[in-house]
Amino acid sequence: MFSEFAFGIFEESIRNYHIEDEVDQPFENQYPKNDIAHxxxxxxxxxxxQWHYEDIIRYPDIEPKKALEIKRKIDASNQDRTDLVEYIDSFFLDKYRSVKILKNATINTESPAWALDRLSILALKIYHMKVEVERTDAAKEHIEKCTAKLMVLQEQKKDLSMAIDQLLADIEAGRKFMKVYKQMKMYNDEELNPVLRAQK
Incomplete structure (x- = not known):
């Protein structure tokens, strides 16, 4: 199933990041550029x-200049995230371009890539909740609460994975069709953001 394949890639990325566990570490992608795994x-x-940027910016004594620097990095990361989602959807659009769409086909509330975006975030939640469950310096009550939360996250993973695989099966069979809208984010555009436009 595609969701299982994708989740495995997400887990690999998370494990590799945490070898150094530094936001500024070099990025290496061992998968070929023409591969969806890439x-x-x-x-x-x-x-x-970005998960770790969000941790850093919440440090109570962070200097304002450092906080602004991290906020700008989060903004850039959000744009990169959106771009990657659109690239992934382009992969699916190309993959299913020859599918004959059935007369009674329907559209989904979100594209495959945006559903995979949620699965990627879920992989991070599961990883970090497992870290909390395995802590040896935490109170019993904390471990119990995190264990219960981890069970819910695992159930969410099961349900979301099933939904993704069903959506892809429906698209492949022509029962659903893809219609992807570009995000058209306005705050980074000098013509669309009135604050940036005023600086020109």
Whole structure:
């Protein structure tokens, strides 16, 4: 199943990141550029780095200048994340371009890539919740709460994976069709963001 394949790539990315566990570490992608695994690995790496940026910016005594620097990095990361989602959807659009769409076919509320985006974030939640469950310096109550949360996350993974695989099967069979809208984010555009436009 594609969801299982994707989740394995996400887990690999997360494990590799945590070898050094530094947001500024060099990024290496061992998968060929024309392979969907390349996009999935890159997508999760962006998510993983951003996860840790979000931790850093919440440090209570962070200097304002450092906080602004991290905020700008988070903004850039969000743009990279959106771009990768659109690249992944392009892969699926190309893969299923010759499928004959059935007369009664319906559209899904989200594209395959945006569902995979949620699976990537879920992989991060599961990884970090497992870390909490395995802590030896935490109170029993903390471990119990995190264990319960981990069970819920695992159930979410099962349900989301099933939904992704069903969506792909429906698209392949023509029961559903893809219609992808570009995100058209406005805050980075000098013409669309009034604050940036005023600086020109």
């Amino acid at each position: 996009l999935l690995y890159r997508k999760n790496w962006i998510d993983t780095v």
